[in-house]
Amino acid sequence: MIEIRNLHKSFNGKKVLDGVHLSIDKGQTLVIIGRSGCGKSVLLKHIIGLMKPDAGDILIDGVDIAKMRGKELESLHLNFGMLFQGSALFDSLTVEENVGFGLIEHTKKDMDFIRKRVKECLTMVGLEGIESLSPSQLSGGMKKRVALARAICMSPKIVLYDEPTTGLDPIMADGINTLIKELHEKIKVTSVVVTHDMVSAYKIGDKIAMLYNGSIIQSGSPDEIKNTSNPIVQQFITGAATGPITKEV
Amino acid sequence: MKNLLEELGKKSILTLEYIGEVFMLIGQTLFWIFVPPFKVKYVLYQMNRIGVLSLPIVSLTSLFLGMVLAFQSAYQMKQISAEIYIAGLVALSMIREIGPVLTALIVAGRIGASITAEVGTMKVTEQIDALETLATNPIKYLVVPRFLASIIMLPILTIYADMIGIFGGYMVGVWKLKISPTMYMSMTYDSLVPKDIFTGLFKSFVFAIIISIIGCMEGFRTEGGAEGVGRATTASVVTSFILIIAADCLFTALFYFW
Numbered sequence: 001m002i003e004i005r006n007l008h009k010s011f012n013g014k015k016v017l018d019g020v021h022l023s024i025d026k027g028q029t030l031v032i033i034g035r036s037g038c039g040k041s042v043l044l045k046h047i048i049g050l051m052k053p054d055a056g057d058i059l060i061d062g063v064d065i066a067k068m069r070g071k072e073l074e075s076l077h078l079n080f081g082m083l084f085q086g087s088a089l090f091d092s093l094t095v096e097e098n099v100g101f102g103l104i105e106h107t108k109k110d111m112d113f114i115r116k117r118v119k120e121c122l123t124m125v126g127l128e129g130i131e132s133l134s135p136s137q138l139s140g141g142m143k144k145r146v147a148l149a150r151a152i153c154m155s156p157k158i159v160l161y162d163e164p165t166t167g168l169d170p171i172m173a174d175g176i177n178t179l180i181k182e183l184h185e186k187i188k189v190t191s192v193v194v195t196h197d198m199v200s201a202y203k204i205g206d207k208i209a210m211l212y213n214g215s216i217i218q219s220g221s222p223d224e225i226k227n228t229s230n231p232i233v234q235q236f237i238t239g240a241a242t243g244p245i246t247k248e249v
Numbered sequence: 250m251k252n253l254l255e256e257l258g259k260k261s262i263l264t265l266e267y268i269g270e271v272f273m274l275i276g277q278t279l280f281w282i283f284v285p286p287f288k289v290k291y292v293l294y295q296m297n298r299i300g301v302l303s304l305p306i307v308s309l310t311s312l313f314l315g316m317v318l319a320f321q322s323a324y325q326m327k328q329i330s331a332e333i334y335i336a337g338l339v340a341l342s343m344i345r346e347i348g349p350v351l352t353a354l355i356v357a358g359r360i361g362a363s364i365t366a367e368v369g370t371m372k373v374t375e376q377i378d379a380l381e382t383l384a385t386n387p388i389k390y391l392v393v394p395r396f397l398a399s400i401i402m403l404p405i406l407t408i409y410a411d412m413i414g415i416f417g418g419y420m421v422g423v424w425k426l427k428i429s430p431t432m433y434m435s436m437t438y439d440s441l442v443p444k445d446i447f448t449g450l451f452k453s454f455v456f457a458i459i460i461s462i463i464g465c466m467e468g469f470r471t472e473g474g475a476e477g478v479g480r481a482t483t484a485s486v487v488t489s490f491i492l493i494i495a496a497d498c499l500f501t502a503l504f505y506f507w
Binding site for chain 2: 048077081105
């Protein structure tokens with residue numbers, strides 16, 4: 001269970017998050033939508049403790065991650081997996097070392113076990129026989145999938161996705177969506193997905209929340225969002241060039 | 250005038266912040282060195298990169314500089330028929346100054362720049378964030394091995410550069426100026442006291458801290474894609490160069506004039 005209470009964050013005097021309230025139940029997939037640069041990724045980085053809020057609390061199973069430091073935060077991170085927008089694979093390591101990074105660094109498991117687990121994770125994301133390649137030899141879609149395998153390798157309880165389908169062709173994007181859905185059903189994780197891809201949002205989300213001007217203006221089931229009367233959300237989900245969002249700019 | 254003062258004030262605050270960050274990073278690095286698990290493998294890898302792979306360039310530059318020193322001083326000494334003193338002159342200048350400073354500058358250009366480019370690229374492609382989400386402290390994983398490898402390898406490289414430089418002087422002295430080999434070597438030994446060697450090594454130890462810490466810190470501060478990485482790399486080399494020369498000046502003054 002993740003609970004965000006009254007979260008505030010500014011960069012150089014510019015308010016990015018301005019009182020965000022949000023709760024995510026165990027095993028639920030929450031999709032956060034919003035325009036590019038509206039602070040979705042910033043919100044995600046607060047949930048995993050990569051950024052510290054100016055004010056507000058982020059409770060993970062009742063513990064405030066914003067107040068954690070050092071070793072305490074590190075051990076909490078073992079429960080998290082995160083898929084980054086640009087995959088963020090370590091380019092000095094092979095695919096196998098990337099996927100097995102957590103196991104190699106934090107467990108005393110022998111290489112045979114790690115190899116087996118890496119293979120298992122790669123199979124889960126539909127890749128095989130690429131363990132010895134380096135990230136620079138992979139296509140964008142493969143990188144995303146390897147990054148996804150890395151995110152789930154330590155069997156996390158919470159997985160965060162930062163724009164999982166951005167930069168992929170529609171077929172590959174649907175493949176990633178299906179994968180996220182499958183993983184969610186198979187390993188029963190709590191997921192938070194940040195995206196501006198509405199196809200993806202409807203497909204994978206149990207709940208959708210829209211971030212606008214630093215706060216959540218609406219949240220609800222995909223159907224509720226589809227049939228919303230809020231003109232701002234309406235403009236965003238239909239992708240209209242004119243409407244209340246563009247008028248303000 | 251007001252604008253100028255404002256600008257000056259801003260610059261001073263930024264400089265103070267920078268110095269603060271440098272000492273913070275040194276402190277954190279020293280802390281993480283002693284936190285298990287200890288990954289010797291990573292340190293060895295960096296030692297190879299920083300030390301072994303720098304051997305060719307260090308060899309060539311110090312050999313030539315040793316020779317140039319001998320040639321230049323021979324030209325002066327000839328006028329008072331004191332060519333024999335070039336042995337001591339080469340040895341002293343190599344061990345006290347040129348060995349430590351030249352090696353440090355080469356390593357700052359070669360390794361400091363590559364550390365910044367590597368860490369900076371990791372920063373802008375979110376790999377540093379990824380490390381943290383994989384429960385790995387970036388200072389422990391990235392800075393500690395580079396820091397340890399630098400403070401071990403730079404003094405060793407310096408001793409090596411000293412010897413090669415002295416050999417360069419020897420080549421000129423013995424083969425060109427026809428000083429007897431035994432005479433040249435004994436003049437070399439006679440001119441040195443242990444203090445010269447220790448101060449040279451102490452300096453190179455401090456230079457190693459400067460190179461690795463500035464290299465990593467500029468990497469962590471990198472923002473804004475490929476252009477940012479380029480800017481950070483330049484900043485890293487320039488800052489390291491200035492700090493190395495400034496520290497050299499400070500220590501020379503402290504060791505020999507106080």
